[in-house]
Amino acid sequence: MSNKDSKNYFSSDFKLGILGGGQLGKMLLYETRKFDIYTKVLEASEDVPSKIACDEFILGDLMDFDAVYNFGKQVDVLTIEIENINLDALEKLEDEGVKVYPPSKTLRTIQNKARQKLFYLDNNLPTAEFSRFAYASEIKDSVDNGGLAFPFVWKAAQFGYDGQGVKVVRNFSDLDDLPKGECIAEKMIPFKNELAVIVVRNPSGDVVTYPVVEMEFHPEANQVEYVICPARINEEVAQKATEIALQVSEKMQHIGILAVEMFQTHDDKILINEVAPRPHNSGHYSIEASYTNQFEQHIRAMLDLPLGSTASKVAGIMVNLVGAEGYSGDVVYENMEAILKLEGVTPHIYGKKQTRPFRKMGHVTIVNKDIAVARRIAQQVKETIKVISK
Amino acid sequence: MSNKDSKNYFSSDFKLGILGGGQLGKMLLYETRKFDIYTKVLEASEDVPSKIACDEFILGDLMDFDAVYNFGKQVDVLTIEIENINLDALEKLEDEGVKVYPPSKTLRTIQNKARQKLFYLDNNLPTAEFSRFAYASEIKDSVDNGGLAFPFVWKAAQFGYDGQGVKVVRNFSDLDDLPKGECIAEKMIPFKNELAVIVVRNPSGDVVTYPVVEMEFHPEANQVEYVICPARINEEVAQKATEIALQVSEKMQHIGILAVEMFQTHDDKILINEVAPRPHNSGHYSIEASYTNQFEQHIRAMLDLPLGSTASKVAGIMVNLVGAEGYSGDVVYENMEAILKLEGVTPHIYGKKQTRPFRKMGHVTIVNKDIAVARRIAQQVKETIKVISK
Numbered sequence: 001m002s003n004k005d006s007k008n009y010f011s012s013d014f015k016l017g018i019l020g021g022g023q024l025g026k027m028l029l030y031e032t033r034k035f036d037i038y039t040k041v042l043e044a045s046e047d048v049p050s051k052i053a054c055d056e057f058i059l060g061d062l063m064d065f066d067a068v069y070n071f072g073k074q075v076d077v078l079t080i081e082i083e084n085i086n087l088d089a090l091e092k093l094e095d096e097g098v099k100v101y102p103p104s105k106t107l108r109t110i111q112n113k114a115r116q117k118l119f120y121l122d123n124n125l126p127t128a129e130f131s132r133f134a135y136a137s138e139i140k141d142s143v144d145n146g147g148l149a150f151p152f153v154w155k156a157a158q159f160g161y162d163g164q165g166v167k168v169v170r171n172f173s174d175l176d177d178l179p180k181g182e183c184i185a186e187k188m189i190p191f192k193n194e195l196a197v198i199v200v201r202n203p204s205g206d207v208v209t210y211p212v213v214e215m216e217f218h219p220e221a222n223q224v225e226y227v228i229c230p231a232r233i234n235e236e237v238a239q240k241a242t243e244i245a246l247q248v249s250e251k252m253q254h255i256g257i258l259a260v261e262m263f264q265t266h267d268d269k270i271l272i273n274e275v276a277p278r279p280h281n282s283g284h285y286s287i288e289a290s291y292t293n294q295f296e297q298h299i300r301a302m303l304d305l306p307l308g309s310t311a312s313k314v315a316g317i318m319v320n321l322v323g324a325e326g327y328s329g330d331v332v333y334e335n336m337e338a339i340l341k342l343e344g345v346t347p348h349i350y351g352k353k354q355t356r357p358f359r360k361m362g363h364v365t366i367v368n369k370d371i372a373v374a375r376r377i378a379q380q381v382k383e384t385i386k387v388i389s390k
Numbered sequence: 391m392s393n394k395d396s397k398n399y400f401s402s403d404f405k406l407g408i409l410g411g412g413q414l415g416k417m418l419l420y421e422t423r424k425f426d427i428y429t430k431v432l433e434a435s436e437d438v439p440s441k442i443a444c445d446e447f448i449l450g451d452l453m454d455f456d457a458v459y460n461f462g463k464q465v466d467v468l469t470i471e472i473e474n475i476n477l478d479a480l481e482k483l484e485d486e487g488v489k490v491y492p493p494s495k496t497l498r499t500i501q502n503k504a505r506q507k508l509f510y511l512d513n514n515l516p517t518a519e520f521s522r523f524a525y526a527s528e529i530k531d532s533v534d535n536g537g538l539a540f541p542f543v544w545k546a547a548q549f550g551y552d553g554q555g556v557k558v559v560r561n562f563s564d565l566d567d568l569p570k571g572e573c574i575a576e577k578m579i580p581f582k583n584e585l586a587v588i589v590v591r592n593p594s595g596d597v598v599t600y601p602v603v604e605m606e607f608h609p610e611a612n613q614v615e616y617v618i619c620p621a622r623i624n625e626e627v628a629q630k631a632t633e634i635a636l637q638v639s640e641k642m643q644h645i646g647i648l649a650v651e652m653f654q655t656h657d658d659k660i661l662i663n664e665v666a667p668r669p670h671n672s673g674h675y676s677i678e679a680s681y682t683n684q685f686e687q688h689i690r691a692m693l694d695l696p697l698g699s700t701a702s703k704v705a706g707i708m709v710n711l712v713g714a715e716g717y718s719g720d721v722v723y724e725n726m727e728a729i730l731k732l733e734g735v736t737p738h739i740y741g742k743k744q745t746r747p748f749r750k751m752g753h754v755t756i757v758n759k760d761i762a763v764a765r766r767i768a769q770q771v772k773e774t775i776k777v778i779s780k
Contacts, residue, residue: 026423034738035737035739052443052444292736305730308735308736309734313757337695343681343699345698348424349424367703369703
């Protein structure tokens with residue numbers, strides 16, 4: 001089966017494998033149906049969203065060499081929906097002709113945050129200053145001898161996810177409870193905006209970028225409240241951010257979706273924060289707002305099909321649905337009816353049965369021809385719906 | 391479980407049942423994921439599109455009383471994706487408190503084309519003149535004694551689908567091969583446009599309508615080539631068509647989606663052709679073009695949730711993908727890459743493994759801010775992609 005013969009993608013011969021059975025995989029699986037692609041999913045637990053959306057579901061540990069290798073041998077193209085995967089297995093599969101997107105090399109660079117930062121440095125890509133430490137205990141010495149000054153951001157080099165593995169360190173006592181392993185200490189960047197650009201690249205080398213999106217933070221809680229497309233920034237900053245995102249993609253020779261998160265500093269510098277080599281939260285708005293959503297685009301890229309238009313039909317804003325503080329247990333979505341009454345509102349409930357504080361339970365997209373109207377309705381959504389327990 | 395308590399729709403307690411496992415059901419199932427609704431499907435064969443998109447798949451004959459009744463007892467809301475269902479079972483389920491949408495009464499009216507036509511007559515709803523015959527053999531007598539004149543359209547009263555069970559009769563020899571059973575003979579209506587309006591009604595009585603769409607025919611082959619939204623007709627005709635569609639929905643006290651197909655005559659009269667009480671081919675464009683697509687809308691209606699906006703983000707045109715003449719066997723979608731290069735093009739491949747001439751294998755939606763551009767691209771799509779066999 002050659003990847004040149006696109007007809008195979010629409011026949012039962014072709015098989016797409018997805019490593020990970022979570023919500024991102026599920027949203028990707030919906031889009032495979034448009035193309036009638038045969039899909040297989042590998043995941044350690046049966047109790048995951050993708051279970052009912054794929055053709056075949058295989059139980060196995062994503063960090064286990066044999067599980068990943070044996071699964072990969074059964075498919076033509078292999079993708080991921082989570083970064084923590086056995087990379088040795090991916091490399092062997094690539095050597096044996098399986099198309100792995102993102103390539104294992106991209107994942108090798110990204111899986112370890114210290115290595116990711118060094119990659120930016122080596123390639124003259126702008127990012128916040130940092131120091132790397134093999135052990136967290138070395139940080140104290142560095143502060144003591146003047147190599148590092150409070151405040152800074154501690155980040156675990158590996159296995160951080162959604163705010164875990166990240167901590168603002170303002171004094172010595174903040175260092176006390178840190179995990180011991182490899183980490184980086186990053187200069188704290190006061191920023192005006194957090195931006196993201198999704199770049200998509202296929203094996204033929206075609207590249208497209210989505211419009212720059214903006215993460216709007218809660219003024220006090222310092223939590224992302226809204227992802228807004230297009231970002232409300234000037235054209236020059238948007239071009240600069242897009243240009244840097246393109247450079248990252250090119251230097252990585254990445255294939256598929258690459259979401260590049262960046263800071264816009266107060267003097268309009270752009271610094272790369274981190275990247276995700278897969279469909280990303282910052283692109284969920286695209287399901288409702290874009291001509292080609294990020295999941296369909298990822299499929300087009302992996303299959304070396306022509307990439308679709310990344311333009312927006314309408315402005316889009318995404319609100320994450322997270323478990324409310326003080327509630328744990330069987331989830332209830334309070335005031336769902338009220339938000340469904342608002343114009344252009346689409347909920348995406350991920351199907352997790354149990355809520356707990358700040359757990360990501362779903363998202364809501366708000367689309368409108370007028371971005372200011374969308375922003376007003378998004379605020380109503382945010383203030384109305386509550387993810388609580390029974 | 392009461393249908394007043396909307397919270398249940400988003401918990402594992404609530405179950406939605408779908409009678410029929412075809413492509414319409416599959417597209418409906420995709421949308422249930424947004425709401426994390428537990429779904430069960432009843433279908434006689436395992437080899438159907440819905441198989442991999444539902445939580446539970448039950449084998450059973452849709453015309454069998456026990457199969458439908460036993461299935462219906464296991465769900466809270468029951469819907470259909472095909473009209474030929476055992477209605478006695480649906481009636482008993484309704485008597486026992488299961489919410490059946492569309493109601494069995496709607497299906498009773500629609501299943502039989504003679505009864506459907508009489509319904510329009512009884513309710514002063516405009517439709518083409520017709521005569522009903524208990525046996526096709528009676529048609530000849532009627533022509534002989536001047537009660538009926540050539541040409542006319544013969545339609546089987548029951549079990550016609552997609553052009554089957556319909557024939558233009560121009561002379562006595564055309565009558566020779568007709569099936570024997572109950573039928574109607576309908577006056578042939580020369581028309582300017584074939585239009586359709588989708589009406590949606592929920593149990594609380596909220597009603598919305600989608601914009602009028604237009605079916606554009608091939609000038610020679612007399613086959614629908616494009617479904618175009620919005621229809622290129624004047625406002626007055628659009629209002630008249632919408633008004634008549636609303637009347638049908640109200641008289642039927644229908645719940646869920648009702649697609650009303652109509653003729654616009656050369657003197658701008660509107661005549662009802664037929665209705666479908668479910669998501670419909672004429673609404674497929676809504677997946678890409680509308681704020682709320684017809685499948686999500688059907689779910690909102692059945693669950694008595696607020697109905698969503700039926701407005702369009704952009705103009706939408708749908709092209710049906712049917713098997714090319716002269717090809718039967720394992721399907722190949724020729725020139726798929728070429729159409730994916732065009733702007734705003736989304737294919738929907740239904741996953742049928744075998745093609746045969748005129749078999750419906752999928753559809754393609756083309757969206758654009760400018761309907762004239764969309765129409766041009768739609769024509770390129772139509773002229774480029776070919777559904778052939780290996």
